[in-house]
Amino acid sequence: MIIERVHFQGFGRFQDQTIQFQPGLNVIQAPNESGKSTLLQGIFALMYGGVQEGRRVRREADWYSGYRPWIAQQYGGEIDYTLQNTSYRLVRNLIKGREQEQLWNRLTGEELHHHFSFDQRKERKIIETQLGLSGELFQRTAYIASYSDTGSLSYKQEKKWQLKLTEKLNSLLDQGDEVELTSVLGYLDEQLNEMGKTENAKQKPFGMLIEKQQKLSEELEKEQETQAECLQTRVDLQKLWREKEQLEQEYQVLSVQHQRISIALQCKAEWYRLDKINAALEEWEVANRKQIALQDKIYQLEEKKKLLEPPFRMQMEDLEECNGLHYQHQTFEKRIAQLEHQIHEEEQMSPPTLPWWKPVYPFLTYIALFLTGSSLFYSTILGFVLGTTTFFLYTVSKVIQEWNRKHYNQSRLWSIQTNRKLLEQYQLEHKVCKERLEWWQQRVGTNDPSIIRKWWDQTQQVEKIEWELDSLTREQPILKKGEGKYLRQKWEDGKRELITKYKGAFCDITDKQVDSESLVLSRETVHKSMQLNSMQIGEKQNSLQELESRLKEIEQLHMEWERVSSELERVKEEKEAIRVAQEVLQEAYRSRQGNVAPILQQISSSWIRTVTNKRYDCLFADFTGDGLSARIPETGRKEKIDQLSTGTLMQMVFALKMSIVQYISSESNQQLPILLDDCFVYYDSDRLASILPLIGKLSQTHQILLCTCHTREMEQLNQLRQTYHAVSLIS
Template sequence: MRIDELSLKGFGKWQDASFRFGAGLNVFAAPNESGKSTLLQGIFAALYGLKRDYVKSARYLPEYEKYRPWHQGDYETIISYRLGDKSYRLHRCLLREREQSRLFLEPEWTELTDIYMEDRRKERPFLEQHLGLTRSLFTDIAWIKRGPLFAAEHLMPALAQNEEANPAASRMLAELDRDLAAIGKKERAESTLLGKAGALLAQKEAELASAESAWKIISQLTRQIAEWEDEKRDLEHLHSRLRQRQQLLREREQSWQKRWEHSHTPPKSDEEWEGWSRSAGTPKEKQIHEEARAALARMDACSFQVEKGKWDDVDRDRLLADYDRGVQLRRQWEEGHVQLAMLAATMASRGGRQDRADRQKKKGGAPTRLWGMAGALAVLGIVLAIFDQALPAGVLLAGSALLAGTAWVRMRAKANPSHVSDPAAQEIQNRQRELADLDDELQRLIGTWGVPSWETFAQMREEALGSLRDRESVQLQDRLARQEEKARLLLQWGEQLRAVWETEKAELEREQAAMLVELERVERQIQHLREQIARANGEVAAHDAVSLAKAKSEQEEAASAMQQLLQKREALQIARDALQEAVAEWNRDVSPGINERASEVFAQITAGEYRDVRLDPQEGFAVRLLEPARQLVLDLEQCSTGTQDQLFLAQRLALLSHVSQNSEPLPLFFDDHFVHYDDERLRRTLEFLAELSEKHQIFLFTCQDRELRILEPWLGVSDRHLVHTLG
């Protein structure tokens, strides 16, 4: 067998890593933690997967979790290997949730997967059928390491060279010996199956003897249990009725609580009063509802009477609107008079300058006096207007304007009659007409209310509004009084209702307390009966365990078991004798060849210092060495560490050589195996391996450089050998 190429899509630290191998030596020299052991395990996983060979409990090897991909890649391997004249490509997906393996024949990549049926591990045993070796046997033989064989009891079939040999003979012989020892030879031996069966048979016969006396006790207890069951059933019916009554009391309590809370929200409509009356639980409660409802109805029926006043028929909105309009007219009238006075003052100023010129010609005259009076009235009106005396200020300003206009007209008439139609005089006349219109509108407004003046209208308004406010105040007081009375009636209704309900609640609590006492009494009686029944049933069960029928059946089973053990012991003894003879013949055929090969290997790597090595198939192919000087047989533990490593190497190579004769040369794997070798031992061993690499493919993993130095003459002269760099 030759491994050509390995791809680790995801395996431990390796991700998307590919390796091509030579047909001879493949040396991997790299420091620790560089991935050498992971690569070695990757080769085994690619060939065989990571499931156990001999399934007992867990299906997967411990290495399954250890070598999960460190990165987020797939847990996959692809390996290409050659067997005879055929090349195969094996692709494995190792994830449990989608585990899959596919085998292709190269170079056409013809898929062969379905040719191989799944075994009990749900695994297709490609390599087992190719090589005749399970994963455990392959690693036991091909992986050279310190320690005993893992699957030594399964190794013998692979070493057999004839079809008549039983491949499981040694394991079966050991199992037969264990079974015979477990059964034993004497019936009185306490630690053997035969002794235990005899003791059990005696016990069952004693139990059968006591079964009849136990039957009478069981009959009495059964009748007593039936009576107690009837009494318990009656009490449970009573308990159920009490529970129902208790539930009704709880519902009454919940209803009472709701009514109590609802009583703080008085009814507001006839429908609510009707609802209260219908839900009344007692005549007293219903009477309280009806009396409160009647009192409220009488209060609502009583109408409020107020003596009719003088101003009750007054349209308040119209009065307020007319007053606001009058105030607006008065304001416009006052503003018009102020503007007229200012216009007159302006004309008076202009006329005064003309008069001074005329007085030079003609002293004195009536216009001068009018101008003086107009100026005095204007000044006084402005002063009153400043102090918010609107009415007197308006009268004075109007008089001032009138006098000023008269004086100006007279003066102009004397001086130049054509000035009478001056624009300023025309403006004064327009203002006077507007003021007259305002006076007329205001008189019409107050005339509709039948009063002679604005002051009388304002006084009438105040009287009417005061009368209306007084009437509204009386009506408001009446409404408040009615509301207070209604609130008092509803409060009285709630208090009377709750007083009745407090009596009801007290009665309800007494009923609940009595109910709890009765329930506790019944529950105690039921519990007492249950305990009596349980004790009686326990006694019945204890006696029933040795009942007549059961005791008879068990006695017969014990006698039958004793007979079967005797028959089995006889059959096992016959089988053991036959197997011992077969194994002896088998070992005579196989052992000499293995021992001879082991001795040859050990003699070559020790330079002839030791020549005789033996492997014992009966003890897992344990290794023993003959010391030439003293002719002593040495066990492995009696040798030095370096010698032990060489013996393990000789053991594996002898077994591998024997297995390879039946198939083809298998590869060898070394993972830092030569740590305890001195330089001379290492040189001789590596020279031997270099010769062996002409037939077998060898994988050598080391963290030291001395292997490379020793192997350098071979590594550089042939393309069969490769040095691999990891990193």
Template sequence: MKIEELVLGSFGKWQDASFRFAPGINLFYAPNESGKSTILQGIFAALYGMKRDYVKTARYLPEYEKYRPWQSGSYETIITYKLAGKTYRLHRQLTKEREEARLFLDPEWTELTELYLEDRRKERNFIEKHTGLTRSLFTDLTWIRREPLQAAEHLIPTFTTAEEANPAVQQILAELDREVALIGKKERAENTLLGKAATKVAQKEQEKENAKVAWRTISQLTLQIAEAKEECQQLELRRSRLQQHLERSIGQAKVLQERWQRSHAPVSQQDWEWWEQTAHSEGELAIHQEARRGLTQVNMPTVAVQQMDDQLIPLQHDYEKGAQLLKQREALHIRLATLAVSALSSSPRRSASRSTRQDNQAKRRRGAALMWGGAGILSVLGLIGFVSGHPILGGISATVALLLFGFGVFLLRVGGSTGGVKQTADQDAVQDSQKVQEEIASIDAEVTTLVQRWGASNWDTFLERREGLLKSTNKQQSEQLLSEMAKTKQEADLSASWGEALRNLLDQEKNALETEQGKLRIEMAGIEERLQELREQMARGSGEMVVHESLSLSRATDELEEAQVALRQLQNKRDALQLAREMLQEAVGEWRRDSTPAVNQQASEIIEHITGGAYRDVRLDPRDGFAVRLLAPTKQMVLEQDQCSTGTIDQLYLAQRLALMHHAKQAEPLPLFFDDHFVHYDEERLRRTLDYVTMLAQEHQVFLFTCHERELRMLAPLLRQEERHAVHRIG
């Protein structure tokens, strides 16, 4: 196998870097940290990718993160290699999200990707199909380094060829090792199929137990939810009743408040009936009845006052009637006086002399003055009579005063008159006077009858009797007024006492209602809190039931049986694989008997050559990962590898890898990789080792990475003469 070209699109520090390789020695000379190891890792990544071997799922090597592109760019490689006379071009996209590998055949670049089937990890494994070597085996054989083998247990099948054993042995042993590793030997191993199956069985057993517990839990939860629902219904019914009671109590409180306000208003007879009819208790009814009885007793009328009223009313009526008659009588007297004056003025006085008329005129003036003076005196007497309560006396005095005043006026006006009155006028005046006198007599008779009805002889006696009755009545009315005021005060006191007693009772009832309402609200709040707790309990129970309902007991039982069957199948498969492996152990034993001496001989020859004969006898132990043991020539002691010097240890690792690779039956020689492997070699060891490497380079492609000039200096003559070799300077 020859690697012709490597292209690193973006890999570690390298970006869009291309390297072409010679078929012999490729010496990479550069200081440390210049990217030599990155090129080596790029070759391995281009050939095999960056995933681990011998694991069921795709797991990446630690180097995956280490060699991510330092700069922006696609994490990819392209490698061209020649194998079995054919040239292949392998493209790899290493980014996890869009990982891809494609294989082309030169020179037409025909794509061969689909010809390689994917394994269980969705990997096509092109190089493994070409060489029969996994990444671990390839690096174990070709990378000469100071480390133990990574896949020593998988190396043995690679040493068997078609001539030595059945052609299928190599593949069978490799598959057996993979299958046994995948299945595992112990059920407690977590990362093996057997361990996972056992874990699944245990998990299904636990799920079955959980399903049983869930079934019991669901039964309990169902019962608890039913009990909670029943309690909720009872509580809601109780809350509804309390709410109705509370609303009724609030309504009663409003009614009490209205009654309390109405108790301040005056109370009529209808109001008393309303109060008694709407009394809320016997105590309230007793308060109303007692107040009503007290008010009834206070408002009882006095009999004497009522009798005086019965006498005073007709007396007053007769008084008003008599006063009216007297007014009419006075008017008739005035008319009679007027008629008398008219009669006097109509007498003939034709024969009187002028002197006589003058004397008469003076006499008339004196008479008029006397009349007017008398009229004034009578007017004063009439006014006094009216003021002092003697209207009859006052009326008569006023009437006479008017007559005297009229006569005086008449005397002044008719004093100088000399005409006569006709006979017919005198006669009419006499007739009118008679009618007036008749009417006056009728009025006097009616007044006499009126006053005699009351036991009086005349109007003045009647007035005195009326005055006495009025005084008595006024006195009784005053006494009655005082009594009414006392009644009013008693009524006010009774009403106030009634209102205060009623309001005290209403306040007590209101306080009782408020206390009751407080208790009802507290009880309702407690019910609401309990209902909330029950609702939350039912919600939690329903949620838990939903969770537990997903755990079906029958399904868990079926899954447990399936898991147990799968575990038994894996156990049977493991037993079959172990049996097959045991059967192949004889072939391995034969290899050990036949091939181990050859491998040990090859390793001894290599160590003798590169140590200049200092060590000649080396053994590789296949049962211990091909560990190297050395026979000290002087003391004939067997030394473990780690008991030797640093340089000798490096040489033993070199002899181990080269011997194993020599006996690994490959169709073509594999390339060899040295990454600063000779750093602990002295000059003589390095010279002899490079001579041996030069000899190997006749068949193998060699990649030698170094940061020292010794390798370049020692190989310079060979590198200048041979076109088969090349020097790659980096940096």
């Protein structure tokens, strides 16, 4: 299979964009966040759609919402590919509820999607049928992505997946005999039934764990308020203790000032009256500044309005009418000219006529006359019969010719009359149109649509300015004349009288002393506040004890939730492993009912020897306890795979996937395309130099799309003189 072109109507960052590919090695070099992963995910989506596989109920794929366009209304595109010397075009609409897939033969234009029947979920499975490979198996084998530090969770899941898949495949390698898959698949299906296939199986372990996790999650969400309440209670308690210390200090101060508190209260009352005057003065100053600012803005808008005011204000109806009149005027002129020309041509035309003495069929007539004259020498009756026939031939043809001429003249006259009536109608409508345009000319001085359009734009701007002026006018505060001067004078006089009145009563009363809270609160008020504070502290302490006891219960709930979640994750992983094992075994059973161990062992061993520079030659799966291991050819010693470095493990996974791709391609006689998404980003130069020649050799039989954010791959390919095609993401 060779992918030739993809066109995204809407997918992620790609909007109405086309990208071309060539057979062999295609290198897409671009920086991070430029759309490389989006491109490969889009190719996979156009091939297999946006619905999860292996589920009875239709459900969106995990990547579906992440790549849906925010702005564009379309989600999907089309992909051109060649398979078994036939060119196809597959068009997909990925919008939920409106999913659609159409397949055409690009050479003949024949619709082919009707040849693929719907399955139970109303899906046609076009690519699955053509390649004989499901989307998930394609993604796990021919679609290889990189592992990043930020995606450690997905890396662990992928590693578990690869190990489980490797164990299933290596079980074939170690046995070397044909496996009876029917009993194995039945056993796996029984295991799935025992665990519960769906969340609705409440009596099965899987459904029970789901239900229990949901209940615990709901209880924990409710108890989150308890945690927040406990924290807030501790904060309030600390605040109350600090408030108690402040009240005790203030009580001591007020005890000393008890004799002067009455004078301070009187002073406070009069000062409160001055505060009202000061507040009114501040409000007046704010309103005055706002009025000045609004007046400046109104003046600027009025000046702008004067500059933009058009000679005549136009509405949208006026603009549409003027454009329509000009279009009608031009249309009627063209139609009138065409009709006048047609009438003139029809009037000039006349049917061809022959003189009365010239026969319609001269050759037949002359032969008949000759035969008539000749027969008179032999028989008078024969001459009479031939003469009558000659006369009949001449007369009938003349009559038919005359009737055709009259019929032609009548048709021509009817056509001329019809065209004249239509011409008069067009002329009348044209006259009305011209009168309307002249009325426009007299009304506003012009009927030019461009000028009317300019006036309409200016009218819109002026109306917007008028709306702003109206809003600003309503926002202007109403101020009384001389009010500010009166309030300022009253404030200054009252302040001066207050300081003069209370000066010497107790120390020197200044503005700061008059505003102090020590003159506001009395000793009795502070004492009551201290009692209330003590009561609040006791209540908060009791409430805190209750909340702390509830927090212990929440910790136990959280531990139970973690235990249930861990158990549920284990069950999910076990279900996923069983499902994948079923799919792999079914795919192997369909593709080849026989012993695949020798071929797959040979292919994988060749790849492993090459990518590891002959340090390892093959993988072994020992299920007695040692697990998966790699063999060193020089010594024959087996090294556990969990003791290998991350780079070597990545090489092993890559080699295993490439061997599976080669095996599937050789068995199905269909060369799968290989999608590589920055899978060499963590390879050092030596590992990359060992893998690129294999990639080049593999590109001779497979199409490879290599995405990278570095230039070193292209540099080493150039050094190796390896042929490749550079693909740009900019259309």
